[in-house]
Amino acid sequence: MSSSTAVAPASRREALFGAAQSTYRDFVRDKWLAAGTALRFTGGRLAASLGELDAVLGDWADQRIGDVREYPSFVSRDGFPLEISVSWRGGVPELRVLFESLGAVPTARAAQDAGRALTRSLAGRPGVSLARYLAIEDLYVVEDPLPFRPTVWHSLAVRAGEPPCYKVYLNPQAHGRRAVPEVMRETMARLGLSRAWDVVAAGYRDLAAEGHQLEFVALDLADRPEARVKVYFRHTGRVDLDRVASLARTHDPVLAGPAYRDVHGSPALPANEPMTCLAFRSGRSAPEEANVYLRLAGEVESDADAAARITSVMRRFGIDHRQYLDVARALAPRPLETTTGLHELMSFRTASQRPDVGVYFRFAVYDTPVDGAHA
Template structure:
C-alpha cells in the first residue's frame, strides 16, 4: 500500500464510488463472508441465510454516494457495525445495524426497527417478552435526528444457533427523564433491586462525565439472557468507576489492557464506554464490559491493529485471526474501515475480549455526537 496521503485519498474515493452502487444487503453479506473466511469460521449456508432474511427490504436499497438518513451507528451516518468477540479464546462474529425506514426520517427508522424486531418472534430460542414489556418507554412520536432508534444485532458462534439483541435509546424522552425511564424499565423486568445500586450513584456518575446512552436486551428465553446498560465517558474519567458497580469486575486484571491501549495512567478523553450487564436472580449488576475507543489513541489503523494484538496476546488469544479479519474489514478493496473499540470484560482469570469495526463509507462526519 502506498504511503502517499494523496494516493490513499484517491484510492478511498474510488472505493466509495464502487460501494455507492452496491446495496446494503450486498455490502453486509460480503463483509460477513469475508470476516467468516478470515476467522476460519464455518458459518455455513444456514447462518448466512439467517442474516440475509434478518435484513429486511430496507437493505435492498443502494448505499449511494451521499447519506440519505444519518444513523447514529457511525460518525458518517452509515448504519452498520461489525465485531468479533473472543470468549474463552473462541471467536464469535457479530453484525449490528439500524434498519432504514420507508422515508429517511428518525420516526421511519424507529418504526422499521420495531417491525423488524417483531419478525424475530418465530425464530428458535428467541423471546420478545421482555422487549415488548418495555418498548413503549424507549420510543416516541418524534425521535431526534442522529440519535439511536431501534437497532438490531445478530451473532454467530460455530455449533450454536444465532443470537439476537435489540438496542434502544434511554434518552428518547430527553436526558432529564433517563432516571425515571430506567427505573420503570428495570422494575418491569424484575431487576429493580439490581438497578437500585446504580440508581443511587446515577447523579454522581453523571456529574463525573458518565452519560447513560444505550439500553439493550438479549432476545433470548434463557436464564443467562442479559439486560445491558451502556455509559459513555466524557472527559478525563476513571475507567473503573462505572464498572466497579458490577459484582464481577477485576480492575487489576484489566489494567494492563488499559495501559496497552492508552498508556499510563489510563485517563482517556476519547469517549470510551462501559456496559453493565444484568441477569435475573442477581441483585446487583452481574458483570461489566469496558470499551476502549481506538481512534485518537492510535495514530493510524496499523497502530490500532498492533495495540489490539498486544492485548489479545497478553490474555492468551492468537492475534493472527484478528489481523486476518482486520485485513478483510479494514483493508483495500472494500469501503475504508477502521478499528473503533476494543472491549475487555473480567469474568474470571481470562478476560473476554471484543473488537469493533466501522466503515467510512461516505467520507465525511455528521455534525454532532457519534456512537
C-alpha cells in the same frame, strides 16, 4: 456503537470504502463472508450464517448506498447504519453485525418504526422471546425521535455450537436526558431487576455529573434464564475507566489495568469517549459483568497502530491474535498501515481469569462525519 461528534474532528478522513454503487445487503454480505472466512467458519456454517443475515435484513437493505447519505444513522460517525465486530469468549470467536433498519423515508421516525417491525418479525424463531422487549417498548419509542440519535437497533451474533443470537438496542434518552433516571427505574421494575439496578441508581446523579452518560439499553431476545439486560454508559472528559465497571460483581480492575495501558498508555485516562456496559441477569442483586469499550478513534495513527495495541492485549491474555489479524486484514480495503478508521473499539471483560476481548470495525463510506452536536 457511534462515537459522538466530539470525537469526529480527530477522525476526519476520506471514505475508506467506495461503496456508492453497492446495496447495503451486498456490502454487508461481502464483509460478513470475508470475516467468517478469516475465522475459518466451515462452509456449511458460513452459508447458514449468511442465510440468517439475509433473513434479518429487511427490504431497506436492497437500496443502493449512494454517494450521499440520505439518513444519518447514529451507528457510525459518517451515518452508515452497519458495523461488524468479533468477540472472543473463552478463546472462541463470535461474529456479529449491529445495524439500524432504515425506513421507507429517510427519517428517524421511519427508522424507529422499521426497527419495531423487525423486532416483531423475530417472534417464533428458535430460542427467541420478545416478552421482555414488549414489556418496556413504550418507554423507548416517541412520536418524533430526534435525528442522529439511536432508535430501535438490532444485532445478530453467530458462534460455533450455538444457535444465532439476537439483541435489540434502545435509547433511554428518547424523552430527554432528564427523563433517564425515571425511564431506567421503570424499565428495571418491569423486568424484575429493581434490586440490582438500585446499586447503580444510588449513585446515578454523581456518575452523570462526573461525565458518565447513560446512552443505550440492550436486551438479549432470548428465553434462556441467563439472558441479559445491558446498560451502556458513555464516558465524557477524562474519566476513571473503572468507575462504572467496578459496580459489576465480576469486574477486576487489577486484571483490566494492563489492557487499558496497552491501548492508552499510562496513566490510562482517555478523553475520546470510551464506554462501559453493565450486564444484569435475573435473580442477581447487582450488575453481573462489565464490558469496558476502549475507543481507538483519535488515539491511533493508523489501523496498523490499532492492530498492534489490540494484539498486545490479546497476547497478554492468551487469545489467538493471529485470528484477529486475519479478520482485520480481510476487512480492510488497503494495507492497515495506509488506513485509519477501520478500528473503532476494543472491548474488554474480566468475567474470568481469561478475559473476553472484542474488536469493532467501522466502514466509513462517506467523506465526512455527520454535522451537529451530540445530544
